[in-house]
């Protein structure tokens with residue numbers, strides 16, 4: 401069996417920078433270090449960083465919930481303590497007092513006293529916790545996908561020290577969109593729910609549309625005309641398919657040919673993605689089975705899988721070596737391997753090792 405491994409398989413520059421940067425941050429101090437969203441779409445990498453001390457939060461409001469959870473825990477713990485104390489006190493009391501009347505009095509009195517003490521104790525603990533929270537430095541790591549403009553403001557309001565690992569390629573898109581947003585309608589190619597695009601949209605102003613598939617084009621062009629803007633900017637998610645980018649941009653140009661709209665097309669697909677997609681296509685054409693390694697929720701991995709399916713007779717998508725079905729590969733004489741931008745090198749090595757065995 402011959403195995404061809406893509407030269408561009410694995411971590412890209414932006415992901416490597418973010419993951420290594422996050423590792424360095426926890427090395428310096430592993431307390432109060434948060435990351436907004438998964439740093440990469442790879443469960444193992446996230447788990448590893450979690451074990452080292454990074455807390456992953458979905459949004460800054462869930463950080464608030466963390467404080468609330470701490471408060472609830474304090475209250476619950478204190479209530480539990482007080483119940484246990486009451487029980488102990490009562491047991492002690494009932495040993496000493498044998499008369500029922502006295503037991504009743506003791507029970508009520510003890511409960512009242514402990515309730516008073518517990519309330520005070522809870523209040524003090526919460527105050528202490530809030531004081532501690534506001535004094536300690538909190539770090540917020542921004543992953544390579546970037547975040548919306550408003551989230552930076554919110555993080556500053558919450559006194560986070562921002563450690564920004566937004567990939568420079570993504571920052572470049574934010575800058576282009578922000579510069580053009582006032583007199584251009586913006587079309588962004590990509591998935592509307594992808595974190596990178598959620599960030600980019602915040603720089604696009606009010607006049608924008610997101611196109612993921614061919615069927616979204618008509619609706620977007622209707623909105624372009626309704627906006628009455630005479631300038632159109634086309635940009636793209638960094639990991640969008642280059643084939644679709646070229647096809648859809650050409651189609652839009654044709655459809656707007658006589659509409660007196662100036663069209664500016666900026667291919668913002670990152671070079672690392674473009675080269676990786678090209679290499680995937682080339683290898684796919686040479687082999688009889690293509691294995692794509694990467695997170696199933698990773699956009700760039702999914703694109704590689706689509707390319708492999710299109711250009712190779714058989715393609716499979718796996719997250720790690722354990723997902724290899726040996727029956728699926730038994731007849732393959734030439735296997736190609738490519739991995740998404742969020743796949744660590746060890747995962748690729750593990751797959752190769754299992755195939756060679």
Ligand code: SF4
Nearest residue numbers: 412414567569638670
């Ligand atoms: S833009 Fe390119 S280099 Fe940057 S994180 Fe995304 S895939 Fe990686």
